Amino acid sequence: MAATTLSRPTRATPLGAAGSDRRMRYFNAFCGSVMLVFAALWLIPLLWALDTSLRPEGDVTVHPTSWWTSHWTIGAYRSILNSSDMATWYMNSFIISALSAALTVVVCSMAGFALARTGFRGSKAVSGLLLAGLLIPGQVLILPMFAEFSFAHLLNTYWAIVLPSIPTPVAVFVFMSFFNGLPVELVEAARIDGASWFRVYARIFMPLCKPAISAVAIFTFVWSWNSLLWPLLVMTSTKLMTIPVGLATVQSAFGIQYARVMASSVLGALPLLVVFLLFQRRIVEGVANTGIK
Amino acid sequence: MAVTTVPVATAPAPVRRGTTRREDDRAGWGLMTPFLVLYVLLLIGPLVYGVIMSFSNASLVQSGLSGFAGFSNYSEALRSSDFWSSMWHTVLFTLITTPALVVLALVFAMLAERLRHGRWFWRLVFFAPYVVPSAAVALIFGWLYAAQGGLFGTWLSDIGIDSPNWLGSSSWAMASIALMTIWWTIGFNFVLYLAGLTDIPRELYEAAAVDGASPWVQMRQITIPLLKRTTLLITMLQILASLKVFDQMYLLTSGGPNFSTRPVIEYIYDMGFTDYRSGYAAAASMLYFIGLIVVSAVWFVINRRQAKEA
Secondary structure: OHHHHOOOOOOOOOOOOHHHHHHHHHHHHHHHHHHHHHHHHHHHHHHHHHHHHOOOHHHHHHOOOOOOOOOOOOHHHHHHHHHOOHHHHHHHHHHHHHHHHHHHHHHHHHHHHHHHHHOOOOHHHHHHHHHHHOOOOHHHHHHHHHHHHHHOOOOOOOHHHHHHHOOOHHHHHHHHHHHHOOOOHHHHHHHHOOOOHHHHHHHHHHHHOHHHHHHHHHHHHHHHHHOOHHHHHHOOOHHHOOHHHHHHOHHHHHOOOHHHHHHHHHHHHHHHHHHHHHOHHHHHHHHHHHHHO | OOOOOOOOOOOOOOOOOOOOHHHHHHHHHHHHHHHHHHHHHHHHHHHHHHHHHHOEOOEOOEOOOOOEOOOHHHHHHHHOHHHHHHHHHHHHHHHHHHHHHHHHHHHHHHHHHHOOOOHHHHHHHHHHHHHOOHHHHHHHHHHHOOOOOOHHHHHHHHOOOOOOOOOOOHHHHHHHHHHHHHHHHHHHHHHHHHHHHHOOOHHHHHHHHHOOOOHHHHHHHHHHHHOHHHHHHHHHHHHHHHOOOOHHHHHHOOOOOOOOOOOHHHHHHHHHHHOOOHHHHHHHHHHHHHHHHHHHHHHHHHHHHHHHHO
C-alpha cells in the first residue's frame, strides 16, 4: 500500500520489439493466475470454517462436505455464547493482552530511553546483558518459571501471564533505535530549561515515538493473545483460561458437533483478524522492520 | 519475532550543560530499574534456577530441590530413546517445514511483485492466517483432516485417490502437521521477502529488459542473487522458529499417534508436568537449549562472514 507502492515508478515499457512486450504480458497473466490459485487455496480453510459454522448441526452430519445449505443459521454461535465460557475467555484474553501491551510499552520504552540517551555508567554492560537475553527462548524456562510462580502463589492469576511478557529485549531495541534517531538538540534544549530526565522522556520523547509505541503494543498484544504453552501451564481453572487455552479444550467438549467446533474457532480467530484488518499496514511494516534491520 | 533488531548502544556523548554526570547515572539507572528487576526475576533468575534444578531431584509434588543429583539427570536424558526420538521429531519438522516455507514464500513474493495491482490483497490472504491463534487453526485443520467428512479426504476420493489417514497414521501425521504449519505461518516470510524486494532498484530490471532478458532470466539472475541476505535471514529465523514447535503438535495430535509427532518441548512438558520429574525435565530443557545456542552460533558466524563479503 501507500508506503511501498508510491515510491515505485511505473514499469517502463521495454524499448525492445513488440514481441518481448507481448511475452511480458503473457508472463504477467501467468503469474496472476498462479497467484489466484494459491490465494484460493489459502482462503479455503477460513471460508470452510465459516461455512460449516453457519450450517445446522444436522446438516453438517448428513452432508459434511457440502458448501451449501438451505437453512443458514447462527444457532451454533448462540449455543456457544450461551453455554460455554467463551465470553469469559474473551474477557481474560483481552485484559491480559491489553495489560501486557501497556506495561511492555512503558517499561521497555523507559529502558530504551535510558540506554539510548542518558549515557549512564554501565549502559554498555546492560545492553550486552539484553543481547544475551535474545538467545534465551522462554520455552526452556517453563519449569523454573513454574516453580517461581507457584512459590509466589501467582498461578491462576492474570499476573502469571502478564509479568513474563514484559521484559522483552526486542522491544527495548525497537525503542532504542527510534530514540537514537531523534535529534540531540531536543535533549539539550530541555535540559538547559531545567527539565528532569524523566520529564524529557515522558513529555518530549514519548509523544514523538508513536510509530514505535504502536508497533510494540500491537505485537505484544497479538503475541500475548496467541501464546499457548505458558498459559496452558499456569491457567488451570476454566474461569481464568485465555482463548487459546479454552479452545484447546473445545474439541473434547463438542466432539463431532462440527458446526459448534468451527463456530468456536471462528470466534477465536475473529478479534485478531479485525485487529489485523484495521492495522494491516502497521503490522506488515513492523514485521518487515524488526525482521530485516 | 525474534533475535533480529540489534542496534549497538551508541549513546551520544551526554550533554554537559545544565546536567551532571551523577545525575545522568541516577536517571539512567532509575529508568532502567523496572525493566532490570523483571528481567532478572523472569529471565536470568529462572535460567540460573533451571540449571540448578537440572542437577537436582526436584519434583513438582514437593517443594524445594530434594537433593543433589549430579549429572544423573543428564546422563539419563542422553541415554533415553524417548528424549532422542522427540528431539528427532523437532528436527524432522524443521527439515520439512523450513525449505517449504522459505521457497514458497519467495515464489509468492516474486509473483506478487510482478503483478502491479492488488498487493494489499495478497498480503491480506497470506498474512491473515498468521494472526489466527494456533488453537483455532488446529480446530479448523482437525475438521479438514477428519477421517469422516473431512474436506481434504473427500476431494482426494473425488479424483479417485485413496485418502490417507491424515492424523491417525504415524507416517502421515507429521506431513499433515507440516502442511498446516505452512498454511499458518507463510505470511511472515512472505512479508519479509516483499520488503526485501522493494530494495532492489527498478532500473536493474529495466536495463535487463532492454537487453532482451526474459522475465524468467531476470528472476534468476537479478532477483534471487540480490535477495541472498534476505533469504539467509529468513532461513535462520525459520529454523529457530521451527525448532520451537509445540502448539501444532500438541493441539492436532497430542504428539501421537504412538508418540510419533511428540516434539522435544512436549517431552519436557510431559516429564515435568505429567510425570512430576522437574529435575529431569530441566536437564532435558538444558540439552535442548544447548542445541538452540549451537544453531544460533552457526548463524552468527555465517552472518559475520556474509557481512564481510558484502
